[in-house]
């Protein structure tokens with residue numbers, strides 16, 4: 001097998017060859033057909049998250065050892081099962097659910113593996129999918145995807161589940177209400193496509209990129225697209241919501257300006273869900289939290305139960321499809337710089353089968 005790995009933080013990934021892994025116990029080895037390129041892979045390669053105010057959390061502090069293989073939007077074919085593994089057969093095609101906890105703590109026992117203090121997230125804490133093979137600890141993390149195209153299926157493991165879980169964290173809405181989605185990149189686009197599975201509200205999409213706003217407006221669920229960098233953007237949201245503000249907002253960016261815009265755009269009692277990991281910090285006006293009774297919470301990817309619930313909607317055929325751009329796995333570095341520069345529409349999926357032989 002081979003992987004494209006972070007060998008030094010801040011430097012391009014390098015190819016490394018390894019013996020193909022053999023599954024032990026309940027493990028399953030999957031031969032990967034594709035792996036989506038996600039913004040958080042960029043943070044992994046950089047080696048830090050920006051906490052704002054000059055503070056950083058580094059991956060070295062978090063215990064990430066190099067070389068490390070990024071990639072958590074994986075799809076592929078079961079190649080080998082450990083002696084205690086069951087539930088799949090060689091040749092089965094599955095999405096790899098990467099948000100795997102320790103399996104023994106309270107959070108894991110409650111099915112909230114994303115809250116686990118000792119997670120085994122594939123492509124974040126353990127080696128991930130910029131590779132030809134992945135070892136999955138248990139077959140229950142392999143999710144069927146019916147007749148969904150495999151490259152698209154890969155993206156449900158992060159951009160899909162992240163958007164779906166964030167949408168579920170906003171209380172049910174009616175068709176008369178509005179939700180604001182900030183950032184129409186990969187995860188934001190998944191949010192636009194999945195909104196009908198969870199909410200009746202109309203969408204107001206906020207993105208600084210005119211092209212992304214234009215693409216978002218093609219969805220019949222999007223009532224308006226605004227540029228949050230413009231001073232009149234909050235006023236536009238108020239006008240579109242009868243002067244009261246949106247029922248909820250999801251910040252898919254996670255920068256100071258996007259979080260502030262989200263807080264300003266929601267109504268009294270509204271919910272702001274922070275999802276993006278761009279970085280930075282915001283000063284919060286404390287009296288306004290109680291006076292406006294707003295609910296501001298974070299959401300990190302999603303649970304296995306939510307993954308199955310989301311796939312139920314997708315297999316029901318009611319979720320429109322995100323544009324996918326397949327590229328060779330060997331082109332991982334170029335794909336990452338394109339994503340960093342905002343040159344990707346939808347999702348790039350890296351495929352070992354497209355690599356030069």
Ligand SMILES: [Zn+2]
Nearest residue numbers: 038040158159
């Ligand atoms: Zn991701």
Ligand SMILES: [Zn+2]
Nearest residue numbers: 102105108116
């Ligand atoms: Zn745990």
